[in-house]
Amino acid sequence: VRPSFTIAIDGPAAAGKGTLSRRIAEAYGFHHLDTGLTYRATAKALLDAGLPLDDEAVAERVALALDLSGLDRNVLSKHEIGEAASKIAVMPAVRRALVEAQRRFALKSPGTVLDGRDIGTVVCPDAPVKLYVTASSEVRARRRFDEIVARGEEADYESIFEDVKRRDARDMGRADSPLKPAEDAHLLDTSEMSIEAAFQAAKTYIDAGLKAN
Numbered sequence: 001v002r003p004s005f006t007i008a009i010d011g012p013a014a015a016g017k018g019t020l021s022r023r024i025a026e027a028y029g030f031h032h033l034d035t036g037l038t039y040r041a042t043a044k045a046l047l048d049a050g051l052p053l054d055d056e057a058v059a060e061r062v063a064l065a066l067d068l069s070g071l072d073r074n075v076l077s078k079h080e081i082g083e084a085a086s087k088i089a090v091m092p093a094v095r096r097a098l099v100e101a102q103r104r105f106a107l108k109s110p111g112t113v114l115d116g117r118d119i120g121t122v123v124c125p126d127a128p129v130k131l132y133v134t135a136s137s138e139v140r141a142r143r144r145f146d147e148i149v150a151r152g153e154e155a156d157y158e159s160i161f162e163d164v165k166r167r168d169a170r171d172m173g174r175a176d177s178p179l180k181p182a183e184d185a186h187l188l189d190t191s192e193m194s195i196e197a198a199f200q201a202a203k204t205y206i207d208a209g210l211k212a213n
Ligand code: CDP
Pocket: 011, 012, 013, 014, 015, 016, 017, 018, 019, 020, 143, 144, 147, 190, 193, 194, 195, 196, 198
């Protein structure tokens, strides 16, 4: 049997990683892991237990106990959880624990799609297909804005835009596993692409990778 085939998808917030990953997983019958949820679930567990967000040993213990089955973006989508997630994501011990669990997931047969910030660079550096999905910060802020409005909630574009830029700075500026394209990643700028166009572009790279393997 062929070993598991992994597709690594990285990029900044609201670039379209999750949407693209789910579409790919469905089309190819692969398992999908949104690795952002592992950081979010760890952060939520700390918040729920009233534990501090700045104690690396405590956060590591919570990360080691995390169960990857049943991660649900609906219960992890809150803004404060995302903020807390990006704070604990700078801690090397937390990253080590979660990366270990993510690597085990990546081995699932027949194939996997993992999306996050460091999949092609750190989690699965040997992945046969790597995509780096981006879009301008204005477009990404607009997408988040539209999502909130579609839920019938109040949204302020300017503060979302500032938030996107702050999150980018934290993700790209940290010392451990900063967000950046792997050298062998295919760049996909979705600023002016529909979801379907982005999928078709990704499909070309994936089919070439499957053929070569
Ligand atoms: O996972 P990530 O934060 O990178 O982004 P996402 O949640 O997949 O996408 C953010 C929003 O952008 C979603 O509401 C998508 O429907 C939308 N989107 C889009 O309008 N055009 C694309 N090419 C990709 C995503």
